Amino acid sequence: MSAYIARRLITMVPTIIIVAFLSFMLMRLVPGDVILAQVASGGGASGGVSSIDQQRINQIKKDLGLEGTVPQQFVRWLGGVARGDFGDSWLTHQSTLKQFTRRVRVSIQLGLMAVVLSVMIGVPLGIISALWQDTAPDYLGRVIAILGLSVPNFFLGVLMILLFSRVFHFTFPTGVNDFWNDPWVNLQQFVVPAFVLAFASAGVTMRLTRTSFLEVLRQDYIRTAHAKGLSQRLVILRHALKNAMVPVITVVGTQLTYIIGGSVVVEQLFNLRGVGSLTLTSVLQRDYVQLQTNVFLFSLVLVIGNLLTDLTYGVLDPRIRYG
Amino acid sequence: MAQSPLALPAVEQPSSVVRGQRWGRRALRLAGKKPLGTISLIVLTVITVFCVLAPIVAPYAWDDLFTGPKLAGPTREGSHYFGTDQTGRDLYSRVLYGGRITLATSFTATAGAMVVAILLGVLSGYVLGLYDLMFQRVSDGVQALPGLVILMVVAAVFRQNRWAVVAALTILAAPGAGRVLRAQALVLRNQPYVEAARVVGASHMRILLRHILPNLAPLMIILFTVAIGSNMLVLTALAFLGVIDPSTPDWGSMLNTAGQQYLVVAPWMAIFPDAAISLSVLGFNLLGDALRDVLDPRLRGST
Numbered sequence: 001m002s003a004y005i006a007r008r009l010i011t012m013v014p015t016i017i018i019v020a021f022l023s024f025m026l027m028r029l030v031p032g033d034v035i036l037a038q039v040a041s042g043g044g045a046s047g048g049v050s051s052i053d054q055q056r057i058n059q060i061k062k063d064l065g066l067e068g069t070v071p072q073q074f075v076r077w078l079g080g081v082a083r084g085d086f087g088d089s090w091l092t093h094q095s096t097l098k099q100f101t102r103r104v105r106v107s108i109q110l111g112l113m114a115v116v117l118s119v120m121i122g123v124p125l126g127i128i129s130a131l132w133q134d135t136a137p138d139y140l141g142r143v144i145a146i147l148g149l150s151v152p153n154f155f156l157g158v159l160m161i162l163l164f165s166r167v168f169h170f171t172f173p174t175g176v177n178d179f180w181n182d183p184w185v186n187l188q189q190f191v192v193p194a195f196v197l198a199f200a201s202a203g204v205t206m207r208l209t210r211t212s213f214l215e216v217l218r219q220d221y222i223r224t225a226h227a228k229g230l231s232q233r234l235v236i237l238r239h240a241l242k243n244a245m246v247p248v249i250t251v252v253g254t255q256l257t258y259i260i261g262g263s264v265v266v267e268q269l270f271n272l273r274g275v276g277s278l279t280l281t282s283v284l285q286r287d288y289v290q291l292q293t294n295v296f297l298f299s300l301v302l303v304i305g306n307l308l309t310d311l312t313y314g315v316l317d318p319r320i321r322y323g
Numbered sequence: 324m325a326q327s328p329l330a331l332p333a334v335e336q337p338s339s340v341v342r343g344q345r346w347g348r349r350a351l352r353l354a355g356k357k358p359l360g361t362i363s364l365i366v367l368t369v370i371t372v373f374c375v376l377a378p379i380v381a382p383y384a385w386d387d388l389f390t391g392p393k394l395a396g397p398t399r400e401g402s403h404y405f406g407t408d409q410t411g412r413d414l415y416s417r418v419l420y421g422g423r424i425t426l427a428t429s430f431t432a433t434a435g436a437m438v439v440a441i442l443l444g445v446l447s448g449y450v451l452g453l454y455d456l457m458f459q460r461v462s463d464g465v466q467a468l469p470g471l472v473i474l475m476v477v478a479a480v481f482r483q484n485r486w487a488v489v490a491a492l493t494i495l496a497a498p499g500a501g502r503v504l505r506a507q508a509l510v511l512r513n514q515p516y517v518e519a520a521r522v523v524g525a526s527h528m529r530i531l532l533r534h535i536l537p538n539l540a541p542l543m544i545i546l547f548t549v550a551i552g553s554n555m556l557v558l559t560a561l562a563f564l565g566v567i568d569p570s571t572p573d574w575g576s577m578l579n580t581a582g583q584q585y586l587v588v589a590p591w592m593a594i595f596p597d598a599a600i601s602l603s604v605l606g607f608n609l610l611g612d613a614l615r616d617v618l619d620p621r622l623r624g625s626t
Contacts, residue, residue, distance in 0.1 A: 011463075018464030026473070029480045146612075150605035152556050154563045155597035158578065162590055261471030265560055269583075279472055283479040283566050291476050298469040306467065 004314050008307060015303055020081070023295040024074055027288045086293040091285055096293035100275055107274035109179065110266065111259045113194035114201070115252060121202040123248065126209025131236070133214065141206060148203025153262050157196045157269040164192065174271055193270040197262045201255040208251045212244040219243075246316045253309025260298050353617060360613020363606040370603055374422030383413040385420035385572060394589045406591040417572050418595050424573040425600070428489050429555040435493035436500060436554075437547055444501030445539065448508030449531060458505070462498035470495050471557060475566050483568040488561060496554060500546045507542055511535050541618035548614055552607035559600050574600045 061067055068076075080086065086097040122145075129141035164170040172189055179186040216222065217240060225235045263276035275294065282290040354361040373380055382402040383390045390413045391401045398406070405414035447458035473495060474488055481487035511517060517534050525533075561567050562575025569576040577596040585592050 014460050015463045015467055018461065019467050022464060022468060026476050026480070029477075146605065146608055150552065150608050151601045152559055152563075152597065152604070154560060154575075154578070155593075155601060158583075158586060158593050158597065162586065165587055257469060260469045261557075261560070264471060264475070265564065268564060279475065280564060280566075283475045283564075286479055288479075291479065295469065295472055295476060298472055299467055302467045302469060 001314070005311060008310055008314075012303060012307055016300070019299040019303060020078065020296060021074065023292055023299060024077055026295060027292045028070060028073075030288055081296070086296075087289045089290045090287045091290075096290045099278065099290065100293060100297060103273055103275050103278050105274075106176075106272050107263050107267070107276055109190060110194055110197065110263055110272065110274060111256075113190055114197035114259055114262075115255065117194055117198035118202040118205055118255065119252060121198065122205025123209050123245075125202075126206040126248075127213055127236075127241075127244075129206070129210045130213035130217065141210070145203040145206040145210075148199045148201075148206070151199070153196055153200060154265050154269060156199055157193070157266060160192050160196055161269065172270060176273070189270075189272070193266045193272060196269075197259060197266050200262070201252075201258055204251055204255065205248060209244065209248050212247045213240060216240050216244040246313065249316065250309050250313055253305055253312075256302055256305040260302070357613040357617065359609050360617075363609040363613070366602065367606040367610065370422065370599070370606075371426060374419050374426055377416070377419040377423055381413075381416035381419045383416040385417045386412065387416070388412060394585065394592075396589070397591055405595040406589065408589070408592055409585060414577075414592065414595055417577060418574070418599055421572045421574045421577055421596060422599060424485075424571060425555060425559060425575065426603070428485060428558050428573070429551050432489045432492040432496065432554050432558070433547055433551040435490070436496035436550065437543060439493060439497035440500035440504055440546075441536075441539075441543070443497065444504035445508045445531070445535065447501070448505035449512050449527075449535065451509075455505075458501070462502055465495060465498045468495065471560065474557065474561055475564065478561060478566040483566065485567050488558070488567060492554060492557060496550060500550060503546060504539060504542065507539055508535055511538055541614075545611060545615050545618060548607055548611035552604040552611070555600065555604055555607070 058067075066073065077087075084097060086095065086100075088094060089096050089099060092099070125141045125144065129138040132138050164172070172192070173185050174189075222235060222239055225239045226232075230238075260276075263274060264280055265276075266272070267274045267276040268280055275298075279291065279294050281287075282294065377385075388410050391403050391407050391411055393407060393411045394409055395403055395407045395411075397404055401413075403413055403415065405418055407413055408417075443458055447455045470492075474491055477491040478484070478488050512535065517530060520530050520534055558567075559573070559575030562569070562573050563579055565576070565579045567573075567576065569579055574596040578593040583593070
């Protein structure tokens with residue numbers, strides 16, 4: 001197992017470097033006149049490109065880490081990242097890392113609740129569908145799953161807002177409500193957005209659980225378990241479930257990409273101030289340093305998430321480790 | 324033409340007619356077996372035709388102001404089937420025109436991604452070696468990126484330019500399809516008929532074009548159908564967030580700020596474009612499932 005972990009850690013290194021390089025390069029795509037525009041917009045009453053002094057341009061270039069050649073910039077940026085210095089926001093002049101960590105709690109709660117909900121919806125539906133294949137419950141489950149894959153999360157969110165405001169006359173609490181201080185208000189704020197986020201990945205989870213269960217139910221050891229007289233219940237719970245869940249765990253891992261993207265949409269719809277909405281404001285206000293930090297940190301989360309998924313997979317299925 | 328049951332058919336019918344009939348009959352039989360896929364195909368065709376023919380079909384232009392009362396609900400009066408928005412623009416016309424953009428961008432991004440996936444993935448599975456290793460590592464890297472966030476940044480950098488976002492989506496979507504094609508190309512290159520072709524001296528080019536690519540075609544069709552749905556979701560989500568230029572409407576941007584502002588007063592402003600997205604993506608997903616069952620039974624039920 002340790003050899004497997006070591007091997008996976010080593011293959012992670014080039015991925016992280018590529019990811020770091022890509023998030024770094026993304027910002028170098030910004031056309032050069034952006035700096036001029038930035039100077040012009042903040043450059044006092046006279047404005048205009050003509051009145052800009054070289055000094056100010058240099059200062060901005062320095063703030064943005066745009067001094068020197070691209071490889072030099074990359075090394076300097078990586079060095080900063082290693083020391084925890086991701087650069088300062090273009091707008092607020094605060095540390096971008098600090099702005100990220102300050103808001104990350106909201107997104108973590110949203111993401112965790114979404115993952116839990118998606119498993120709680122997707123796995124039972126998938127099992128029911130597989131056990132009653134080609135009957136009414138199966139069709140219903142499959143319809144729900146394919147709707148989950150097809151209905152955009154912003155549409156589901158809009159429908160939820162309409163439903164709650166028009167039918168239930170309910171308004172979502174706003175502001176920061178910490179779960180440990182006020183769990184009831186916090187849950188009122190988070191359950192519906194988390195459900196909206198969970199719906200699509202529940203569809204994926206359901207379909208995979210169903211396929212995997214159908215596959216397992218056809219195996220010899222299930223027939224053996226039946227043959228030696230175990231009850232259907234025991235066969236399902238003891239023999240089928242454990243084996244069928246292995247691929248499902250991987251899909252939960254891959255859903256992370258979707259959860260991060262979806263959190264931008266859902267946080268915007270439900271006025272949650274997490275890192276998703278931070279990313280959106282940074283995009284709309286062209287805060288490139290903040291975006292660079294966010295993209296890198298998101299990617300890092302994804303790379304680590306993939307690693308954990310692979311390791312879990314390796315623990316659960318020894319064939320993977322030696323494959 | 325009467326003939327004894329033992330006699331061989333003397334004259335073959337013109338082959339094109341036979342083939343045409345066979346094709347038609349096969350298509351009909353498949354349609355009977357896969358009703359959901361067939362319905363999806365019909366619905367998608369109708370949506371596409373209406374959107375493409377929007378200048379003819381739509382009662383108004385997408386930017387015609389005050390075609391009727393403001394914020395009116397769906398009504399047959401003045402052909403406002405989907406109602407009107409806050410400046411009295413006809414939403415039915417806007418949904419049709421918006422569909423042109425949404426369908427065109429989704430199609431372009433997916434087609435581009437397939438071309439990149441074929442060029443890189445199939446080649447990688449066929450050539451192997453260092454090239455394959457690099458392909459896999461770079462794919463890992465690209466797939467580890469948070470897609471939607473990257474596209475948002477691209478939209479910011481290129482000043483809300485829609486086609487820059489489409490180009491970026493092409494690159495981001497390519498590795499997923501590329502890996503599936505690579506795996507299949509890896510299987511195909513070791514098939515006896517490819518070895519046979521190699522033995523008789525066929526060039527790599529010929530093997531790729533005549534033996535590998537045709538056998539990948541069913542897989543490509545499946546990948547394309549499923550990918551176009553998910554790409555449409557991504558592109559409309561970006562437009563919904565308002566990071567893509569909203570001056571010409573598409574299905575996503577129609578519920579951006581205006582749609583959200585008037586959500587409670589005029590929910591039809593959000594519901595019709597959203598329903599159009601959902602229906603199209605549902606159509607592509609169901610069609611993809613049906614095609615998967617028909618074209619590649621081994622993949623049945625996988626996600």
